[in-house]
Each structure stands twice: as structure tokens, then as C-alpha cells.
Amino acid sequence: AQSVTQLGSHVSVSEGALVLLRCNYSSSVPPYLFWYVQYPNQGLQLLLKYTSAATLVKGINGFEAEFKKSETSFHLTKPSAHMSDAAEYFCAVSYTGGGNKLTFGTGTQLKVEL
Amino acid sequence: GAGVSQTPSNKVTEKGKYVELRCDPISGHTALYWYRQSLGQGPEFLIYFQGTGAADDSGLPNDRFFAVRPEGSVSTLKIQRTERGDSAVYLCASSLTGLAGGGGEQYFGPGTRLTVT
Numbered sequence: 001a002q003s004v005t006q007l008g009s010h011v012s013v014s015e016g017a018l019v020l021l022r023c024n025y026s027s028s029v030p031p032y033l034f035w036y037v038q039y040p041n042q043g044l045q046l047l048l049k050y051t052s053a054a055t056l057v058k059g060i061n062g063f064e065a066e067f068k069k070s071e072t073s074f075h076l077t078k079p080s081a082h083m084s085d086a087a088e089y090f091c092a093v094s095y096t097g098g099g100n101k102l103t104f105g106t107g108t109q110l111k112v113e114l
Numbered sequence: 115g116a117g118v119s120q121t122p123s124n125k126v127t128e129k130g131k132y133v134e135l136r137c138d139p140i141s142g143h144t145a146l147y148w149y150r151q152s153l154g155q156g157p158e159f160l161i162y163f164q165g166t167g168a169a170d171d172s173g174l175p176n177d178r179f180f181a182v183r184p185e186g187s188v189s190t191l192k193i194q195r196t197e198r199g200d201s202a203v204y205l206c207a208s209s210l211t212g213l214a215g216g217g218g219e220q221y222f223g224p225g226t227r228l229t230v231t
Contacts, residue, residue, distance in 0.1 A: 009154075036222075043118070043205065043222035044157070090156050100145060100209055100218045101170060104156030 002027045002093045006105035014113050019063075019078040021108045023091030026072065033074040034092040034102065035065055044090065050074060061085070086112045116140070118223035120206050126229045127196055135191040135226045139208030146189050147220060148181055149205040157205055163189060164211075196230045203227050 007022040025031055032051050036044040048059025055067040065076045074091060088109050092102040119138045127133050139146050145164055149157035159173040163183045174180075178196075183189040193200055207220040 041224070043224045044207075045222070046219055049219065092156075100220060101147070101159050101162055102149075102157070102220065103159065104149075106154075106156050 002029075002031060002095055002098075002103050004033075004091045004093050004103060004105040006089075006091050006108050008108055009106065010109045010111065012111040012113060013081045015083055016080050019076070019081045019085065019110065021076040021089050021091075021110065023065075023074045023076065023105060024072050025074060025091075025093050027093060027095060029095045029097075032094045032096075033065075033067060034094070035059065035063070035074075035076050036090045036092060036104075038088045038090065038107075040087075047076070047089075081110075081112045083112050083114075086110055118206055118208055118221050120204075120223040120226050122226060123224065124227045124229075126231060128231055129196060129198060131196050133193050133196055133228065135193075135204050135228070137189045137191070137206030137208075137223060139187065139189070139206070140221055141187075142210070143208035143221075144186070144211050145209045145218070146183060147207040147209075148189070148191050149207065151203045151205055151225070153202075160191070160204075193228075196228075198230045201228055201230045 003026045005024045034049045035047040048057045050067045058064045063078045088107045090107045091105040121136045147162045148160040151157040161171045161181050166186045178194045181191045203225040205225045207222045209218045209220045
């Protein structure tokens, strides 16, 4: 079975500071990993995805994530936080043969302070 | 182009009633997914359609939940004898295909917020 764990349900950073949102996965087969962002009263939007090509994945809005098999991690980072980054972020996993079915983590609420 | 749309955006119903939630996927997307998101939780998979058929319904919590996609486009999630525990945001997503290996991008609709009183 596949699962993801997001450490920290709430993360607060200052504007301009580094954003680091943590995600660890568990999968018995090679995983596909995703980060989605959810703004209030809106649907989920894909930030980036790992599909076994480059381990460092760049996404939209300046976000990137690195797949580390040895650490079973796929942490999301952004060098400099902006107020507009305040949202909820979800890590998700799928796998070959799973029909793209996603298993999500419980989410991390990012707060950006002046 | 148009994204995934869901109607209604909000639905309030009384315990025991029947509800239908509708999803219009992106045109040309053969795969359609339903998820349920409870307060403070990540979305949980309910059911996945490839074309008209349900390829995986392992996430449906019980037999009160049923979904159809008769023409391979619009899908309806049906909940019978609603319970207060069914209150959640029901999300629909579509992808170009569900067959290609598991790395396909899903595009999500804004969701239907269901409240059972």
C-alpha cells in the first residue's frame, strides 16, 4: 500500500524566508509523487510532479522538490516566500498500475507573515 | 479551455435524504475520479472511471454511495440515506487517461460542499 506523511500541519514563515514543507512516502513499488496547492474555496492545483525522470523537479510559482529515495522523501521548497503563497499544500502518491489514483497526505497549512 | 466543473457548489440536505452531485470533466479526458475531503484532512479516493466503466471503486465507503458515467463524460455521484458523517467536500478530477502508468496529471474541480443536517 502507498501512503504519504506530511510533517507539520501548520508552518509559518516570514515573507522572503525559505519555505520547506516536508513529505515522506511509503511505497512498495516505484512511486509517482505530486505536490498540490489548495487556496480557500478553490480546487487543487498541481505544483509539480516526480515521474522517475530528474530527481529535482521544478514547478510553478518558484517551487521545487527533490526526490530522495534513500530518505523516502519529497520535500517542497521555495527560496523566498511571498504573501500569495499562503495556502494549504498536499503531497500525494500514485503508482504504475494504480490508474493514477492519488493517495494524499493530511496537508500543511502555510502561513506567510510580514 | 474550460476546466472541471462541479454542481452544485453547496448542498445542504437532511439526514436520510438522497443527493446527487454532478461533475463535468475536461473535454476529451477519459479518466474521471471522485475524492472526498473531510475537514482538516487530505482528499480520500472514492472511485475512478476509465471511459464509462468504474475501473476502481475500492474507496466507496459503503453501498449507500454509487457513481455513474453513462456516456463517458459527465459523472454523477449518488448518496442514498445520507448521514451526518457524509458531510464533506466532494472533489472531482479528470485526466487525459488513467491507463498510462500512474504519473498522469489530474485536474480538479472546485468541489461540492455537502452538509447533512
